[in-house]
Amino acid sequence: MTLVAILSGAGISTDSGIPDYRGPGGLWRRDPEAEKLVTYDYYMADPDIRRRAWQMRRDSPTWRARPNAAHRAVAELEKRPGFAVRVITQNVDGLHQVAGMPDRKVLELHGTSRSVVCTGCHLRSSMEDALARVEAGEEDPSCLACGGILKSATVMFGQRLDPQVLSEAMAIAKASEIFVAVGTSLQVQPAASLAGIAAEHGARLSIVNADPTPYDELADELIREPIGTALPKLLAALRGPSGG
Template sequence: MDAVEIPDWCRDVRRVAVLTGAGISTDSGIPDYRGPDGVWTRDPKLADAFTRDRFMADPQVRARFWHTYLGHAAWRAEPNAAHRALAELDRAGLAVRILTQNVDGLHQLAGIAPRKVLELHGSMRSVVCTGCRARSDAQATLDRVAAGESDPTCRDCGGILQLGVVLFGQYLDEDVLDQARRIAAASQLLLAVGSSLLVEPAASLCEVAVRAGARLVVVNRDPTPYDGLAAEVVREPIGTALPRIAAALTASATQRN
């Protein structure tokens, strides 16, 4: 077997935080948002359905939102090589924590324990009532949509139902964000993977990590606002880059042992 090349920024790393965006899931058949074939690129007006104020005010917007998720590719998607590489890195004994902007649940399906995955923008696998705050499994609500309810309401209080995701104009959960900042600050290496790093405050976790002394490596097809802080910027496809990086980190940790 060929020796694994270990970059300097991989050495002496035991604590790894991974900030993941839509780009890590495109190989699983889930389109990103701002890429050449992204959701917003193909249909800019669809962003209205993902804006909190519009969603709450307009039943037609909510109907379009639910219809979009009814046939969402994530329901059929499987973890790809990048997701699996991170799960393997975790199994290798490094302290891995996932800070994901994605709502698809593929990190957990790849084998990362749910307690090690922080879903910054929520999860499409749950539904919350905006009135009584009751939570339920998303599939039950989607079944109602499939049966003809264009704008399903809460069966307990009649309130508007929302998929358990953070919409534009909606604040991230402060407890989740505080935990993400603590994880970023405690890491020795932060990998920012498949994210444009344009959406705040999630993107600012890169700066939090660097200020605390961590190394930042950006793995993304396009330039990001945080490339200047990075120890390395990787432009190769994520599905090949992450297995290579995970192998280097594992090899470095093994050498120390």
């Protein structure tokens, strides 16, 4: 059984219509103020920031997005005998699961935009229900259980990653025989360090990304082609006649 770890970043979802953050057309470049909407301290302190954040969530392209060929290729590899596939994703869009990856085999480092969490009592509920309340006229819906401030179940700027999720991700990186970093700049720590950890523990490291990354010199394979064609081709080669 070959353990294949996929570390995915925003670039894997751009073909699904979800813009990345730091690329030429990325959200932060187009609207630097948008970063405040996902910064914990600003969000908690300013009701106006929260109202704008709820509008951003309501209008998010995530709700129209469908998995693309790259997401589907990962899910297809997971179904093949001889491969254990684990996805470690920096994305919050849930498209790996929509494509068919079992939820338990996807580690969401930065949480998920498909749920909301109360900052007071920590109760989780569905984003769909919260957005229905926004549509009905609540500009800043509060927790129905305790009245606390609700936020998406994502890791905002200024928040720590879940230590258990990060610990699991590191264990997978260390144990992986093949590690593919796809659509990530490998600049945001600690997620980026997973590529280095995998390489140090003997994994074959492939980096599929349009731009150079700080970990390129550790890679066995650098692919600059479009992700929607490059990743399916790479993963198909793993399943080839040699059996991996």
